[in-house]
Structure formats: structure tokens, C-alpha cells
Amino acid sequence: MTEPIRPAETAAPKSENRRTLIKCVTAAGVVTGFPYVHAQEKVVLRYLGTAVNQDKAIGDKFKADTGIEIQYIPVTTDDVTKRAVTAPNSFDLIDTEYFSLKKIIPTGNLMGIDTKRIKNADKITSLFTKGEVNGKKVGDQGTAPKKVMFLEGGKSKAFAKSPTQYMTLIPTTYNADTLGIRPDLIKRPIDSWKELLNPEFKGKASILNIPSIGIMDAAMVVEAMGIYKYPDKGNMTKKEIDLTIKTLIDAKKAGQFRSLWKDFNESVNLMASGEVVIQSMWSPAVTKVRSQGIACTYQPLKEGYRAWAAGFGLPSTLAGKKQDAAYEFINWFLDGWAGAYLNRQGYYSAVLETAQAKMEPYEWAYWMEGKPAEKDIKAPDGSVLEKAGKVRDGGSYNDRMGGIACWNAVMDENNYMVQKWNEFVAA
Amino acid sequence: MERVRRSLIEPNSLPAWVQAGPFALVFLFFFIVPLVLIVAVSFWDFNEYELLPAFTPKNYLQIFEGCSKVDDLCTTVRTYLSTLKFCGLVWLVTLVLGFAVAYFLAFHIRSSNTQTLLFIVCTIPFWTSNVIRMISWVPLLGRNGLINKGLIGAGLVDKPIEWLLFSDFSVVLALVHLYTLFMIVPIFNSMMRIDRSLLEAARDAGASGWQTLWNVVVPLSRSGILIGSIFVITIVMGDFVTIGVMGGQQIASVGKMIQVQTSYLQFPIAAANAVILLALVLMIIWALTRLVDIRREL
Secondary structure, X not given: OOOOOOHHHHHOHHHHHHHXXXXXXXXXXXXXXXXXXXXXXXXXXXXXXXXXXXXXXXXXXXXXXXXXXEEEEEOOHHHHXXXXXXXXXXXXXXXXXXHHHHHHHXXXXXXXXXXXXXXXXXXXXXXXXXXXXXXXXXXXXXXXXXXXXXXXXXXXXXXXXXXXXXXXOEEEEEEEEOEEEOHHHHOOOOOOHHHHHOHHHOOOEEEEOOHHHHHHHHHHHHHHOOOOOOOOOXXXXXXXXXXXXXXXXXXXXXXXXXXXXXXXXXXXXXXXXXXXXXXXXXXXHXXXXXXXXXXXXXXXXXXXXXXXXXXXXXXXXXXXXXXXXXXXXXXXXXXXXXXXXXXXXXXXXXXXXXXXXXXXXXXHHHHOOOOOOOOOEEOOOOOEEEOXXXXXXXXXXXXXXXXXXXXXXXXXXXXXXXXXXXXXXXX | OHHHHHHHHOOOXXXXXXXXXXXXXXXXXXXXXXXXXXXXXXOOEEOOOOEEOOOOOHXXXXXOOOOOOOOOOOHHHHHHHHHHHHHHHHHHHHHHHHHHHHHHHHHHOOOHHHHHHHHHHHOHHHOOOXXXXXXXXXXXXXXXXXXXXXXXHOOOOXXXXXXXXXXXHHHHHHHHHHHHHHHHHHHHHHHHOOOHHHHHHHHHOOOOHHHHHHHHHHHHOXXXXXXXXXXXXXXXXXXXXXXXXXXXXXXXXXXXHHHHHHHOOOHHHHHHHHHHHHHHHXXXXXXXXXXXXXXXXX
């Protein structure tokens, strides 16, 4: 790694310049306290994921702490999966959702992450390892992380039924999604998923146009309306898909939807402009609408939440110094600073205790314990998100994550589902 | 002149081959080869995560599943009809608008500086990114947008007009706004090459303004109209971003269907769809070139 100073060259008078240069570089390495290797060969980790998780501050802080550079490759959720399957050498670290593992793992493009090399592996929340929050089992319909969390071996293509030494992904962020509403325009309490298709909001509703997530929101609505009770929303039969899509098509034909959305910013725009008053939404989108001074609630509903989780995976070809750097990044990520940063944005982090250590007690009480804010709650960039006295939508971590009804999923009948979803869009 | 032209198309002349060679190679490797691959993949099989080389018609069969019924059209036929409808509407509007603008630029603006300036004005829609441009329609056409506020303020309507945004109307509007330029340029180009003495001759022979337009200008602009039409039709047939955003994602388009399929790794079906779309567009272009012999006109 470190290039040895060859005696023949140092002895020759001609290479005087080179010798001084090498001396300087060595001296610089010593002065800054970094190992010589960092000054000599910079390690760059190519981080494939969605833009929502790729925060510049996280990359900068990591570089300042370790000297390793993170190069973000932002693409959409679907494209992350597509690249993992079709171009596994185009990244060194992948940040993907657990549900897409059903597509990626059988290709053998990801390696099992050795938990012996992850310092805080045993502190990862039980939601991932056992499917429990605070000792209580949560809904596991769909691709719940615990079903795809472990591999049988480091190079295995099969999911293990019980915990092993090898993890598929190390969780980064996760959350429980629900409907976003404009309380100022609706002017009455909303407490059920069925309100999404309530004719009262004709022409003012929206659902997201990402089939594998949209179908789950639709299933929550179908159950809430009392039309049908699915044995497993996350793995529908063809008949159940037909029924769900038919419900959506009927609503669409009746003019229920103002628009569908696919991009995070579209949902912000629809809500902020008042074109839509109730819709499927993601937590940071709600925050963004609110930061424009417009009332928007991430409404908890009695049927529960649709949860999702993302995590870091390593391509199976990753080796040597890059592999060490990737493990270093994952360890750094679980070490607290990044976790605290994400928690302040309304996400949840994988290892709660390390994040708690890096947050102020009043912040922890607001974001995690569901208590009224003691002081103004600020976003990582310093802007005020919530005035003192307010309580977070949905309350505490245990209330929110404990209220999970189902997870984002890839179904066995996925092809059929996509085909039917296209029919809904065309109807 | 005759001799020069003949020597250029002499089949065995080496310089001609050398000149055409580089571009032919680019075409071969970046157009013909990928196209052949797409056709090949459209007959492959696939599962959740890999393509399985095979020769199966099932992708095509799936696309046309249930399409034999006449009363209840299948998704594919409905999607193509909807795309064709936009294609027709946009073509008609851009043709009329583009012809009018080109006519104005070619015959009413004398100075070439002013012509250049006005051309630059025509490219303004392309100065911003696609997404920003389309998102900015919302504050204009939306329920609480400028137009609705204006109409309500003027007392012309008492509640906001809903069909201004996320409707067929808004899709056509956005497409026309974008693609009229593709009609203006070729038509303007062929108009500039019309011999002005022909117009004088028409007037001397007693033709009215409309008669000159219809019997002299339109026939002589045919090649420009055709090229512009090919541009507009091929672009609109493949467009899915504009239709998606302006239609509130609720209006299907062939391109959108293909995009959804590729993002779910259903490449063979997407390829089959692309082959069908390509065949359809080629047929339209073939029909258009039947109407005008483009090589002779140029």
C-alpha cells in the first residue's frame, strides 16, 4: 500500500526533488495524525440509494471523522433494485428497502454482512431481529424485515428462518407511514384509512403511483371500508389483487383522485397548493409542507400504519480496502451521530441508545417519547419545525412502531399486480 | 450539377464509403445492434430477478390478453388509443400554430436580425428543466391558481374550473407549448426557399390572399410540414413525463407503461411493448411519406 522509498532512487542526486516531495508527504501524514495510507490513496465509497437518505451533512461528517469519502449516487426506489440486480459492480454500498431483497438476494449480488465486524450489531432494535417493539409483536404482513434479515451463510442466497451471524442489510432508517391531511381544509377529525375514498373528498384525494407501495395503501383502505379482510395484505392472490384494483378503478372513475403522485416533491406540491386535502404521504414530505407554514398532519389512523425499512448492503464482489471502509462506514453510522441526525428529521434509527446519547433530552422526549416539546424543536439545519408545547403526530416510538399493520412488500404475484396497476392508471 | 450529383452516389467510389463510414458505424453499434437486442429480448422469458433466454410469444400474448372483446377494451388498446388521441390533437394544434408562426416569420419579418431574435423567443420553453416547467403550471392552472382566481374575481364563474389542470386539456396544452417549435423550424425553412416571384405571379394572375396561401405556399411547404409532423408525432407517441405530470398520473401512455415495466425488471414485456410502439410509429411515418415524396421535395 505505502510505496517504499527505493534506495537506488533516493541515492541518485537527480531525484532530489522527488525525495523532498516524499519527505513532505510523509511529514504531512504525521502532522495531521492520519495514517500514511490515507494521504497516499484516498478511498471513495460509491453509495447507491434514494436521495431522501443521502444527506450531504452525513457524508461530510463521516469524511471529517475518518478521511473516507462518500460519493452519493441518488436514484429512485425502483432503480436502486434495478441496479442491484443488473449492475452490481456500479456501487460499493447500497441503501435499499428490505422488500426489494426478495428480488436482489436470489441473484447472489449481495454478501451476508458479518455481524462480528459490526460493533453494535446486538443493539439493533428488536423490530428488525424479532419483529417486536417493547416486547410486543407488531404486524408482519408483507415483507417484514425479520423475514429477510438473516442469511444462512456469508455467500448464501437463502434467507435464514432464525438469527444467524450474517445479516442481509444493516438497518439505516425506517418509519411508519400513514395518510397526510390538510386539517385546515378538512375541518373534522380523520381516524380511518377509509376516508381516502370517502366521496366527501371527491376530486381532492391522491394515492401514490408506485405500484408495490400504492397497493398496500389501497389494501388498508379496502379493509377499513369493510369490503374484504385479507389473510395477508403483503401477499395477495390474483383474486384479491383484482378486488383491490377494482375498488381503486371505481373510485377513479367516480373522480375521487385529483392526481396520483410518484415523486416526493409532487406530493408536497399537491398538498401545499391545496389541490389535494388527503393523500398517501411520506414523513419528510409532511415536514416540508409544514416548513412552508401550511398546516399538514401526518394523521395516525385506527387501523394502523404501513411500515417500511431501509438498510445498508454490500455487493458480494467488494473486497480489501473498500470492504474495510464500507464496514467502517456502517459502524460509524450506528455509532450515534447519524442516528441522532435522522431522528431529528422524523425517521427512526437502528440503534436507539447510541442516538439517544447524541441528542438533547428535550429532543429525545419530543421525537421518541411522544412528550410535548419543552423548547422549540429544530431541524438539523436550524429551522424551527415545531413550537414548544406541540406533540409529535402519532406520539411515541412505541405507539407508532407498535401500531404497524403491514410492511411494504414484493408479492408472489408481483407481475400480475403491476399489470393490474397499469390497468388502474389507464382506466 | 448533374455530374457532381451522380459521382456522389456512385456505389463503388471509395471516398464516398469513407465519408459515410463513421456515421454508419455509430448507427450500427448504437442503434441497429441495441434495436436487434430489444427485439430478441422481447421473446425471452423472465422471473423476479433475471432474464431467461428463450423463444416464447408469451410477452406479446400478455400484452394483448383480453383484447378480442370489442365492448370492453383491454388496457393495451385503451392506452394506445389514448396516446393516439393526444398525438392527433397535438399534431393538429401544432400544425396550425406552427404554420401561422412560420408564415409570419418568413413573409412578414423582413430583417434577418429580427427573425433570429424572434426564433430565440420561440425557444424560451426549453430554457428551464422539464420538471420545473411542468410544476409551474400548477400555480397558473390549479384550483387556487392565477386563472381561476382571475375568473372568480371577474365574476365569470362562481367556483374554480377543475378541468384546467390534471386533465386532457392540460396535457395537450403542455405538449403544444413544448413541441410547436419542432413544427415551426422545418416549415419556416421550406418557406424561406419559396421563390418570392411565385407569390407575385400569383397576385398578378389575380389570386386572392387565401388562394395564394392554399395553392402556392402550402404545397411548397409540404416537405417542412411533413418533417415537422414526423418530429411531433414521434415525440408525442413516446412522451410519458409530460402526460404523467400534466395528467396527474391518471392518464395512461405507452411510454409510462414501458417505464413501469422496466422499473419492475420486467424487461421482456417492456421490450415487447417497445417493439409494438416502434412498429406503430413506423407505420404512421410510412403512411406520411406516402403522402409526400420527401426525397424529391428536398
